[in-house]
Amino acid sequence: MKINRLIYILSCLVAFSIFTSCEDFLNAENISSSNEAQQFDSTADTFSALVGVYNQIIGDDGYGQRLNLYYPQSADDFKTSGDYNCNDRRGISTYGACTSNPDLNRPFLKLYSGIERANLCIKNIPLSPVYQTGSTADKALMDHYYGEALTLRAMFYYDLIKNWGDVPMQMVPSSDLESVYLPKTDRDIIYDKIIADLATAAQLVPWRSESGTSNTRFTKAAVKGLRARIALARAGYSLRRDPRVMAKGSNSEVYYKIAYDECRDIINSGQHGLNSSFEAAFRPLHENTEDAAHEVIFAVGAYGGNAATDSKIGYYNGMRHDDASNWKSSGGxxxxxxxxxxxxxxxxxxxxxxxxxxxxxxxxxxxxxxxxxxxxxxxxxxxxxxxxxxxxAIDWPLLRYSDILLMFAEADNEINGNPSAQAVDAVRQVRNRAYAGNLGQAGTIPTDKTGFFNYIVHERLLEFGGEGLRKYDLIRWNLLATKIAETRQKLSDLLNGTGQYxxxxxxxxxxxxxxxxxxxxxxxxxxxxxxxxxxxxxxxxxxxxxxxxxxxxxxxxxxxxxxxxTYINDPAKGYAQYFEANRKELLPIYNDIIQSNYNLTQDYGY
Structure with missing residues (x-):
């Protein structure tokens, strides 16, 4: 079956439903039961369609398990437990996934299903009679929804690129394509498109204090923060197809400036801050509530007690509770x-x-x-x-304010050739919270370019452990191979009780x-x-x-x-045992997906 047609059919077959605990999120109508014009002929129906797009973020095949808990392992913070199997999550964690690994299949399709749903919104909102002849308030609301749809599509493409590199780019609904056999598009072209889209979205989506919505919907800060993250990825390294090497994107300085500007706007907005307690950012996620300082700028909402709209966060991952305890969880x-x-x-x-x-x-x-x-x-x-x-029903913290501070500092350092006082202060805010009550032990922040960059590399390791960022940070810095080698040496030193251990x-x-x-x-x-x-x-x-x-x-x-x-070198249990530089920075595409589109290639040595 043609891949894009398959995605379109899946998109229509999966009924739209509530995806979060936010009470004003409605049960959304399935577009397959009505034509496009009818789906967007009112603000309520348009919102219902938008919820269907949000719905594709969560669930077992999204940020309920695979995208956030399987794919980001292993960097130099966490790894999947258990013995190697190329056809399950352990194969992904050890960089030894086969093209037949079923955990590679549905997330890829789910992301394209989300793109299909977003494309329907992006196409039809401007054509809606509400948008063209409705009240000023209704038009503003439709603009808000349009901005959210652009942001969601950008997020889906970012998830595809960071895991698979170059992928097919589809910016219209499948029914509007002349051919559904799409080849891969260079990731920099896709990045430039979604970075531009996010600039548009940031003008349409209001700040948190103006929106009256929870942090499980995109606000202006969330849009800008995502744009900054994608801009840093565009400025950094990634594994290219031809030649197959890690290489930086062109015009990096342009994208560092985008990241700098977006993070500066968020910092200056006063909409978000750091909680005095580090833990205070995470406890509310277990209750579908927001932290007091609005540190979690965007969270992927989980709800419903099912594999499609809920999450296994805290069950598959997280602190282990014995099977016979009151709280059975695997600690995987x-x-x-x-x-x-x-x-x-x-x-x-x-x-x-x-x-x-x-x-x-x-x-x-x-x-x-x-x-x-x-x-x-x-x-x-x-x-x-x-x-x-x-x-x-534990929400996933996709973007926190501490990330904004550290991205700002990183971009500032790259632009200026050394960190400004504002960049040093941004890092100090994060560091001082970590040493609350013991500020004298926090250490000194370097002020030369290289020292400051290395400090940020380590500070991000400490600040975001277990949040699914580390591997992708190391890739964009071209440090994944280096840090895996360093970690293997550290593990050997720990085994022998030498050096720092x-x-x-x-x-x-x-x-x-x-x-x-x-x-x-x-x-x-x-x-x-x-x-x-x-x-x-x-x-x-x-x-x-x-x-x-x-x-x-x-x-x-x-x-x-x-x-x-065995922990270090065993073929079944060894840390990052199958990693290969200039190959395993990206995942293979599931073989059935490749076979469904004669223009789609596997690449990267798979």
Whole structure:
């Protein structure tokens, strides 16, 4: 079957439905049951069609599982648990996915289904009688919807490009195409188109305070933030088809300036800020509410308890809860064993980002081994859902204000040849929050171009761990191969207890402790009775050799001793075992999709 026709049919067959907890989101009418003109003959019906576009972001094949939890592994922060299989998520995580891997199939089609739905809105909103002859208020509302549709289409294309590189570009509904056998379009052409579209959208979509909507819909700041992120990707490196090398896009300075301007506008708007508590950005996502500072600028909303419109965030990933506990969750994403030690001892982000504890069968808190820590920003026990349920209605933080600050600083540094005072201050805001209560330990921010860039590279590692950004950051900086090699060396040093890991304890000792889910991540960890030698501060136990024998009444858990050569080099279990520079920076396209379009090529050595 022709690929675009298949996408169009899928788009029509999938009924539009509510995708988020926001009460003013309506059940949307399926366009297949009415003609296009009827679907856009009122603001209510147009909004219903727009909800159908938003609907394609979430679910198992979107930002409910695969796009945000499977595809971003492994960088130098997290990886998928379990043994290698080229035909499942573990093949993706180890850079060894086969073209027959079914996890590559439906996300690709879902993104194009979203593009098809967005194209219908983008085509028909300007043709609507409401848009042409309606009231000023109705026309403004239709402009708002048009801007959101442009933004959603840009987001879908960005997700396609960052995972598959050059892809077919379709900017009209499938029914308007002369031929549905579309070849690939160079990604820079697509980037330029969607960057221009987002400039238009930013003029049409209001600021948060003017919109009266939740952060699960695009506001002006979200549009501008997405435009900045895409501009940095356009300015940076990506794996090209011919020749097959990592290369920068042309005219990078133009796109750094776009990112700079957009982030500056958001900063100056006063619409968003940093919460004083790092954790405060993530707890509300478990309740479908917004944080007090509006730090989460855009979240992918999850709702409905099903695979199409909900998420497995907090069940598949997040802190592990034993199957027999009140909250069964798998903890399917593990922190790379060295990631814990990328954080400073006083960095409050560490104990939230890297969950070094888990919940046992009797709902008690225990320590994890050094290789089985999980991503901790998402926790099933922070929801009201118990039992075996997998869909938890946890929203996904696609864009946070701290990202705006760090993107601004990065672009400023590139434009000026060194960071301005404003760029240094932007980074300092992020850093100071991480060291709240211990600002004297926050360190000094470099002010030369190279030093500042490297500082941002590391700061983004600490700030966004588990949020699906790291691998794509490293790719646009052309640092993925470098950081994988560095991480493999660090893992070897950890295994041998050498270098910076010379004093890492082989074992930790603890007593099973009550778990209070209302406590912060740091407080919950501190509540575990960990053995601390006399005269030693508890914060130092991760940075000093363990005592020789298990203290009376305590349980021993392998910390550094859990690291083995298998973790690094085994074909089934090794970290990033199948990565190849200038090839595996991108995923293969699922083979049936290739076969459905004779103009579509696989490329990149697959």
């Amino acid at each position: 994403i593990n922190a790379i064993a060295t990631y814990f030690y990328e954080f400073g001892k006083y960095d409050v982000r560490r104990d939230l980002t890297v969950a070094s504890m888990q919940i046992n069968a009797t709902n008690q808190a225990i320590l994890s081994t050094g290789v089985l820590c999980t991503d901790g920003k998402f926790r099933k026990s922070w929801t009201n859902v118990t039992g075996t349920a997998q869909n938890l 010379a004093n890492v304890p082989s074992y930790l000792y603890y007593k099973v402790s009550p778990y209070d889910k209302t406590k912060s991540a740091q407080a919950a960890l501190q509540a575990i009775d960990v053995y601390v030698p006399a005269g030693v501060d508890r914060s130092d136990v991760y940075y000093m050799p363990s005592v020789a024998n298990t203290p009376a009444g305590y349980t021993r858990v392998n910390w550094r001793a859990a690291m083995t050569a």
